[in-house]
Amino acid sequence: xxxxxxxxxxxxxxxxxxxxxxxxxxxxxxxxxxxxxxxxxxxxxxxxxxxxxxxxxxxxxxxxxxxxxxxxxxxxxxxxxxxxxxxxxxxxxxxxxxxxxxxxxxxxxxxxxxxxxxxxxxxxxxxxxxxxxxxxxxxxxxxxxxxxxxxxxxxxxxxxxxxxxxxxxxxxxxxxxxxxxxxxxxxxxxxxxxxxxxxxxxxxxxxxxxxxxxxxxxxxxxxxxxxxxxxxxxxxxxxxxxxxxxxxxxxxxxxxxxxxxxxxxxxxxxxxxxxxxxxxxxxxxxxxxxxxxxxxxxxxxxxxxxxxxxxxxxxxxxxxx
Amino acid sequence: xxxxxxxxxxxxxxxxxxxxxxxxxxxxxxxxxxxxxxxxxxxxxxxxxxxxxxxxxxxxxxxxxxxxxxxxxxxxxxxxxxxxxxxxxxxxxxxxxxxxxxxxxxxxxxxxxxxxxxxxxxxxxxxxxxxxxxxxxxxxxxxxxxxxxxxxxxxxxxxxxxxxxxxxxxxxxxxxxxxxxxxxxxxxxxxxxxxxxxxxxxxxxxxxxxxxxxxxxxxxxxxxxxxxxxxxxxxxxxxxxxxxxxxxxxxxxxxxxxxxxxxxxxxxxxxxxxxxxxxxxxxxxxxxxxxxxxxxxxx
Amino acid sequence: xxxxxxxxxxxxxxxxxxxxxxxxxxxxxxxxxxxxxxxxxxxxxxxxxxxxxxxxxxxxxxxxxxxxxxxxxxxxxxxxxxxxxxxxxxxxxxxxxxxxxxxxxxxxxxxxxxxxxxxxxxxxxxxxxxxxxxxxxxxxxxxxxxxxxxxxxxxxxxxxxxxxxxxxxxxxxxxxxxxxxxxxxxxxxxxxxxxxxxxxxxxxxxxxxxxxxxxxxxxxxxxxxxxxxxxxxxxxxxxxxxxxxxxxxx
Numbered sequence: 001x002x003x004x005x006x007x008x009x010x011x012x013x014x015x016x017x018x019x020x021x022x023x024x025x026x027x028x029x030x031x032x033x034x035x036x037x038x039x040x041x042x043x044x045x046x047x048x049x050x051x052x053x054x055x056x057x058x059x060x061x062x063x064x065x066x067x068x069x070x071x072x073x074x075x076x077x078x079x080x081x082x083x084x085x086x087x088x089x090x091x092x093x094x095x096x097x098x099x100x101x102x103x104x105x106x107x108x109x110x111x112x113x114x115x116x117x118x119x120x121x122x123x124x125x126x127x128x129x130x131x132x133x134x135x136x137x138x139x140x141x142x143x144x145x146x147x148x149x150x151x152x153x154x155x156x157x158x159x160x161x162x163x164x165x166x167x168x169x170x171x172x173x174x175x176x177x178x179x180x181x182x183x184x185x186x187x188x189x190x191x192x193x194x195x196x197x198x199x200x201x202x203x204x205x206x207x208x209x210x211x212x213x214x215x216x217x218x219x220x221x222x223x224x225x226x227x228x229x230x231x232x233x234x235x236x237x238x239x240x241x242x243x244x245x246x247x248x249x250x251x252x253x254x255x256x257x258x259x260x261x262x263x264x265x266x267x268x269x270x271x272x273x274x275x276x277x278x279x280x281x282x283x284x285x286x287x288x289x290x291x292x293x294x295x296x297x298x299x300x301x302x303x304x305x306x307x308x309x310x311x312x313x314x315x316x317x318x319x320x321x
Numbered sequence: 322x323x324x325x326x327x328x329x330x331x332x333x334x335x336x337x338x339x340x341x342x343x344x345x346x347x348x349x350x351x352x353x354x355x356x357x358x359x360x361x362x363x364x365x366x367x368x369x370x371x372x373x374x375x376x377x378x379x380x381x382x383x384x385x386x387x388x389x390x391x392x393x394x395x396x397x398x399x400x401x402x403x404x405x406x407x408x409x410x411x412x413x414x415x416x417x418x419x420x421x422x423x424x425x426x427x428x429x430x431x432x433x434x435x436x437x438x439x440x441x442x443x444x445x446x447x448x449x450x451x452x453x454x455x456x457x458x459x460x461x462x463x464x465x466x467x468x469x470x471x472x473x474x475x476x477x478x479x480x481x482x483x484x485x486x487x488x489x490x491x492x493x494x495x496x497x498x499x500x501x502x503x504x505x506x507x508x509x510x511x512x513x514x515x516x517x518x519x520x521x522x523x524x525x526x527x528x529x530x531x532x533x534x535x536x537x538x539x540x541x542x543x544x545x546x547x548x549x550x551x552x553x554x555x556x557x558x559x560x561x562x563x564x565x566x567x568x569x570x571x572x573x574x575x576x577x578x579x580x581x582x583x584x585x586x587x588x589x590x591x592x593x594x595x596x597x598x599x600x601x602x603x604x605x606x607x608x609x610x611x612x613x614x615x616x617x618x619x620x
Numbered sequence: 621x622x623x624x625x626x627x628x629x630x631x632x633x634x635x636x637x638x639x640x641x642x643x644x645x646x647x648x649x650x651x652x653x654x655x656x657x658x659x660x661x662x663x664x665x666x667x668x669x670x671x672x673x674x675x676x677x678x679x680x681x682x683x684x685x686x687x688x689x690x691x692x693x694x695x696x697x698x699x700x701x702x703x704x705x706x707x708x709x710x711x712x713x714x715x716x717x718x719x720x721x722x723x724x725x726x727x728x729x730x731x732x733x734x735x736x737x738x739x740x741x742x743x744x745x746x747x748x749x750x751x752x753x754x755x756x757x758x759x760x761x762x763x764x765x766x767x768x769x770x771x772x773x774x775x776x777x778x779x780x781x782x783x784x785x786x787x788x789x790x791x792x793x794x795x796x797x798x799x800x801x802x803x804x805x806x807x808x809x810x811x812x813x814x815x816x817x818x819x820x821x822x823x824x825x826x827x828x829x830x831x832x833x834x835x836x837x838x839x840x841x842x843x844x845x846x847x848x849x850x851x852x853x854x855x856x857x858x859x860x861x862x863x864x865x866x867x868x869x870x
Contacts, residue, residue, distance in 0.1 A: 053425045055359070101601070104608065107421040108357040108564075111429075112556045113604075116597050119553050123593050176737040181728035184740045188714050188725060195712040198674070199729035199785065200700035206733065239549050243433050250426065280440050287433030291412070294426055 010258060017164055017265075021157060027272075028160050029228065034268035035163040036224035037061075041248035041260035042174065043214030043221075048254045049178075050207060051190030053111045055242050056118030059098075060215040062125065062237035064091045064222025069138040069232045080143040080162070080227065087223035088216050095215020096208065103207035118237050125234035137233035140226050156228065163224055170220070171257045177213070178257070186210050218245075240283050247290045328465055329582045335471035335540070337578025338478035342533030343551055344558035344570045345485065350526035352502045352565035354519050356413060356424050360432035361530055362552025364400060367435065368531025369543035370443045372396035376450035376538065389452045389539075397532035405524030413523065436548055447544035454539040474536060481529070482571050489567070498522055502565070530555075557600040563613020573611065625651045626687075627789055627821050628704070633672055633682030635665075641845035642668040643679065648840065648847060650789070650823055655812065657832040657853075658825045659866055660842030666825045667709060669842070670791045673823075674706050675699045686789070705787035709794045709825075711778035715767030719758055719777050722766055723749035726784035749784070755814055756780050756807075771798040776807060783814065790815065792824035796831055804828065808835055833857070841866055 017035075021028040040061045047054050067087040071077040077086065098117060105113055125132045132138065142155050150158065177183050185206045188196045193203050226232050235241065244267070252263025274285060347361045375392045379385075412431055416424045457469035489495040501508045501518050509515050534543070534551075558577055562569030577596045584595035591598070603611060626649035635643040642665040650656055658666050671677040673684060678693040685691065691699055714722050724745040728735075753762050756776055761769060766777055775798050782790055795811065796804045812835050815822050826832050832839060832853055839856040841849040843865045849856045856862055 048422075051420070051422050053422055053429075055425075055429055101605070105604075108425060109560065109604075111359070111425050112357075112553070112560070113601075116553050116557065116600065119550070120594050120597050127590075127593075173737075176739070179739045179741070180737050181725065181733040181735060181740045184717075184721070184725050184728070185733045187716070191714040191716050192712055195708075195714065195781070196729075197695070197697045198700055198706060198712070199726050199781070200697050201729045201733055202697050209734075240433070240436075243429065246426070246429065280445075281437050283433045284437035284441075287430040287437075290426060290430035290433065294423060294430070295415070 013258070013262075014164065014168060018161070021160055029156060030268050030272050031265065032156065032160045032163055032228045033225055034265045035160075035167060035261065036221045036228060037245070037248065037268070038167070038221070038261035038264035039170070039224070040218040040221035041245050041252065041264050042171075042257065043217035044245045045249035045252065045254045045260045046174070046178075046186070046210050046214045046217070048249055049190065050186050050210060052106065052207070053246065054102075054114040054214075055111050055239065055246060056114030056116070057214065057218055057245050058237050058239070058241035059114070059118035059121050060091045060095060060218035061222040061225065061241065061245070062121065062232075062234070063094055063215075064088065064219030065226035065232040065236050066125065066132065066138070066222075067091065067219070068223040068226040069140045072141055072143065073138060078141065078144045079147070080145045080159075083143055083227065084220065084223050087226075088219050091219020091222065092212055092216040095212040095219070099208050099211030099215065103204055103211055115239055115242070118239060118242060122234050122237040122239075125237060132234070135234060137231055140230050140232060142230065143227055152230070159224070159228055166220070166224075167261060170217070171261070174213075174217075175257045182206060182209060243283065243290075244286055247286045247293075250290060250293050326582070326586055328467065329586060330579065331467055331471055331475075333578035333582035334575065335468075335474045336581065337574040338474040339533050339537045340551075340554050340558055340577065341478045341571055341574035342481065342536070343530045343555040344562075344574060345481070345567055346526035346529030346533075347555050348559045348562065348565055348567060348570050349485075349529070350523055351559070352567075353498055353522035354413070354417075355505075356416065356428070357556075357564065358413070358431075358526075359425060359428040359552065360435055361526065362550070362555060363432055363435035363439070363548040364404065364527045364530035365534035365537075365551040365555075366439060366543060366548035367404070368397050368400050368534030369538050369547065370439060370448065370534075371400055371531070372535035373448040373450040373538045373543050374443070376452055377448070380450075380452055386452050386456060389450075389456070393453065393535040393538075394532070396535045397528055400531035401524050401528035405527040406520050408527075409520050409523040414519075417519075432548070432552070436545075439548070440545055443543075445545050447542050448538075449542040451539045451542075468540075470539060474540075477536065478571070478574075482568070485567060494521065554596055557596045560610055561600055561603045563607075563610025566610065566612040569610070569612035625649075626685075627652045628673065628823075629685045629688075630672070631683050631685070633679040633684065635668055635672065635677060635679050635845070637668075641665070642677075643672065643682075644845035645682070646845070646847060647682075648850070650821060651838075652821055653819065654821060654837045655815070655835055656823045656838045656840060657836035658823065658840050658842060659827070659829070659832060661866055663844075664842040665845045666842050667793055670706060670793055670823075670825065673699075673791060674704060700785065700787075703788035704791065705782040705785040705789075706791040707775075707779040707782045707793055707795060709797065711766075711771075711774040713766040713774060713777055713781065716765060718763050719753065719766055719769075720746070720749050720762045722777060722781055723752055723784050726781045730785045752780050752784055756783075756810055772800060772803065775799055779811065786818065787820060790820050790822045792822060794825050794827060796826065796828055804831060805834070829857070 020031060040057060043060070044054055044057050064087040067090040068083045071083055071086050077083060102110060102113055126135050128134070142150065142152050145158060185196060185201055189203050189206060196203055222236065225236070248263040248267055249260050251267065252259030252261070271282065274282065343362065343365050347358065350361070351357050372393050375396050376389050379388050379392055408431065412427055416427050454468065454470040457473065459466050460469055489499055497513055497518055500513060501515055505515065558570055558573045561576060562573035577599055580595045580599045581592065584591040607613070629649040631647045633643050633646050658669065660666050668677055672679050675691070675694045675696045675698070683690055683692045686702055686704065691702060714725065724740050727745050727748050728740055750762070753759055758773065758776060758780065761773060766774060769777065775795065779792060779795055796808060799807055808831055836853050839851065839853050840847050841856060841862050848865060849859050849862045
């Protein structure tokens with residue numbers, strides 16, 4: 001596809017999303033949530049570029065959401081802008097700290113350690129009743145916007161467009177990041193980490209930046225979800241939520257920035273249809289969809305599926321001690 | 322103080338025994354197939370559900386309650402026979418020779434499917450079937466009361482470890498398995514049917530996990546979400562030992578079990594978190610686990 | 621270091637792999653500006669020597685110095701940043717990227733990849749990459765994914781990737797293996813001219829004795845972890861032991 005066609009399609013997509021609350025007003029809320037989760041899925045997709053699968057990334061979604069809840073309830077911060085900035089800052093710092101440990105690991109260790117940490121946080125959120133409200137979670141009051149108070153439905157309408165503007169702005173920045181040397185180095189971790197190190201680049205630092213960015217994105221998704229839903233629950237950190245994010249990223253493809261958002265919007269549509277019929281089977285549907293994408297539509301995953309021939313032959317062919 | 326902690330230790334070891342069954346299956350499958358199955362914990366919970374269902378059926382149809390014991394074993398064998406070969410031949414087989422990313426994604430997809438399948442088949446309520454534990458009763462040693470069933474669990478885990486060791490070192494099938502672990506290409510060149518070995522090892526792994534789950538039902542029952550928790554715990558044990566280390570998994574299971582007891586005794590808030598803390602610290606110091614070895618890439 | 625001419629020195633390095641001696645108390649220096657060839661039978665320790673110099677293998681004893689500063693067992697990335705680059709026996713490329721993209725990433729790595737949002741594909745990098753591509757004659761495949769190139773071209777791309785780092789010392793692991801006999805001398809000519817022009821010191825492992833004879837200023841002959849001969853090509857090739865140990869085996 002030529003760049004001009006692509007930009008036209010993207011602009012069309014954004015316009016269609018902008019018109020959606022007018023055309024399908026009853027879909028506005030689910031679409032806000034879909035856009036919010038799209039940020040988290042974009043974070044997961046970033047790591048997928050380096051061949052790393054986090055099956056615990058809902059952790060940072062939950063951190064962003066709970067940070068918003070604590071700020072608005074505990075610290076009395078009610079402004080939407082401040083809530084977003086604060087939550088993203090907190091998840092960024094947590095991402096850098098957790099990431100410093102995580103990015104030492106690859107493949108299954110990376111996946112499982114992320115899962116383990118997310119499960120620890122989930123159980124703490126559920127158990128520390130006096131701090132987090134336990135399994136009941138916490139209510140998040142409707143934020144103000146630049147000091148103005150709105151009722152819930154007005155706020156929801158504004159939030160929808162805030163999320164859409166953020167997608168364009170953040171999406172542009174992430175796109176530039178992926179095109180920069182650092183973004184190329186991220187993909188190079190997957191295609192040949194040994195060579196990257198021999199070019200004098202620290203894969204650890206490259207990955208730490210990516211992990212931190214992905215945590216910030218998930219945190220942004222978290223705070224948007226929290227203010228849209230008006231309630232935060234420990235389930236935000238549960239592994240099924242992480243699984244949903246992985247599916248969204250895989251479904252949308254890891255090539256571009258728009259993919260995870262498209263995946264998220266598509267899945268949210270499917271979910272809102274399926275919820276009446278198969279609520280108990282939603283994870284199963286996710287799992288089957290994940291397998292179907294991997295089996296039949298692996299193009300969006302670029303080199304992730306292809307056999308690592310080159311790497312293998314390195315080990316086989318060298319007989320020089 | 323010691324008196325207070327001894328029953329806790331037995332409790333911790335009984336817990337470690339259950340996790341050992343899952344972890345050793347996980348690590349065995351990994352060492353033979355070079356795949357870490359993210360859905361492995363689900364076999365534990367499925368084994369638990371099937372065992373609990375059979376156990377409840379035995380009681381409700383008025384059969385001899387002692388039949389509950391063989392029922393635990395039968396439940397595990399049933400799960401292994403039905404699911405092991407089927408899943409290995411289809412999904413897992415497809416990922417052979419593909420990147421680790423695909424193996425994680427595919428087994429994670431399987432995990433999501435199996436979790437909901439359990440909800441649909443067995444419902445969302447917790448199930449308890451504690452007949453075997455009640456039948457065995459308690460014994461008193463030195464003024465401390467122990468559940469006999471817990472002692473049985475510890476004994477069974479030790480027997481399983483010894484049995485696995487004998488199987489791998491001294492039987493034809495076991496030797497074939499270790500040959501494949503040692504060098505897959507050479508084994509294939511020598512005419513070993515790796516296809517069969519993979520299926521056998523995978524099914525054995527499923528059996529061990531399902532057995533752990535079946536044996537757990539009398540003490541802790543089974544509820545949704547058990548599969549995920551078990552998976553992470555089993556991975557923690559396998560990772561502490563070093564992936565692929567069978568005997569190491571036993572040591573790691575004991576370490577995790579004891580760590581948990583100490584946490585309950587001294588810092589109750591850290592009870593559930595203790596195994597993970599142990600794992601994070603161990604991996605920080607020994608990135609390949611206590612008994613694992615590095616595999617560096619030749620260039 | 622006392623020797624002013626020495627760029628790289630190793631002192632008493634020893635490496636054992638499960639009882640096999642890959643390096644046995646080796647002490648030597650590589651002089652600035654020299655093209656030094658390493659020859660020896662398979663398993664004599666040639667690649668291990670490169671791996672030690674670049675930090676991939678940690679010697680059990682001994683030390684490595686670059687211009688008198690110790691670099692023993694530093695991670696490969698730190699050694700690369702100090703000016704030692706290497707190519708690989710089996711090409712190590714970013715296979716899902718084009719030749720030009722590979723080179724631009726290498727150039728960016730030299731400048732440091734942590735530099736904000738400026739795209740990798742920028743005029744300066746592109747110009748420099750194209751210059752390198754023209755230098756080694758890869759113009760026709762500049763936009764081809766490196767994973768799809770034939771072995772000989774991949775080899776060349778691999779060497780060029782190391783060249784793009786503008787190293788002071790370049791280690792080449794069998795630069796002409798997998799390259800057809802016809803092209804071999806063309807490639808070596810281009811390469812050696814490029815290195816001379818950039819005043820780069822080079823150390824290359826080589827099996828083709830004709831290539832060694834033509835391009836090496838000095839030859840190191842390895843046998844079971846030791847250097848058994850060291851000198852000008854003609855002198856070394858006349859040595860009885862060398863003929864027996866290496867030339868007979870090749």
